[in-house]
Amino acid sequence: MKVFIAVPVGESCGLSPTWALKLADMVRYLPFEYEVQVIKGFTIDVAREFAVKLARERGATHIFFLDSDVVPDRNDAILQLCSGGCQLSAACTG
Numbered sequence: 001m002k003v004f005i006a007v008p009v010g011e012s013c014g015l016s017p018t019w020a021l022k023l024a025d026m027v028r029y030l031p032f033e034y035e036v037q038v039i040k041g042f043t044i045d046v047a048r049e050f051a052v053k054l055a056r057e058r059g060a061t062h063i064f065f066l067d068s069d070v071v072p073d074r075n076d077a078i079l080q081l082c083s084g085g086c087q088l089s090a091a092c093t094g
Contacts, residue, residue: 001032003078004060006051009040009068018071025075032082035060 005027009015015038027034037054039047048065055063064078074080 001062001082002058002060003030003032003034003062003064003082004051004055004058005034005036005064005066005078006048006055007036007038007066007068008042008044008047008051009038010044011041013068015068016071019068022071022075023066026072026078028075030079034078 005023007015007023023036027036035058037051039051039054042050051065052063062082064081066072
């Protein structure tokens with residue numbers, strides 16, 4: 001299993017220190033291969049399409065989109081979504 005963690009960043013946004021620390025906590029104990037790619041300079045829809053292309057090129061089996069304006073509550077969010085045994089998992093925050 002290889003998870004491609006795609007971070008689409010809006011044209012006028014950046015990554016906060018809180019967000020960066022949360023990402024570090026989320027990947028610290030992942031028992032599988034992962035790659036993090038920050039994608040900036042595109043509109044969000046184009047950045048997401050580009051992320052899918054990159055994930056395929058790099059041999060990822062899963063894609064996890066982590067928006068730059070979302071700080072997940074759980075450090076094990078990626079692990080939980082990948083260990084569900086489903087072909088497709090999704091989580092939305094509001």
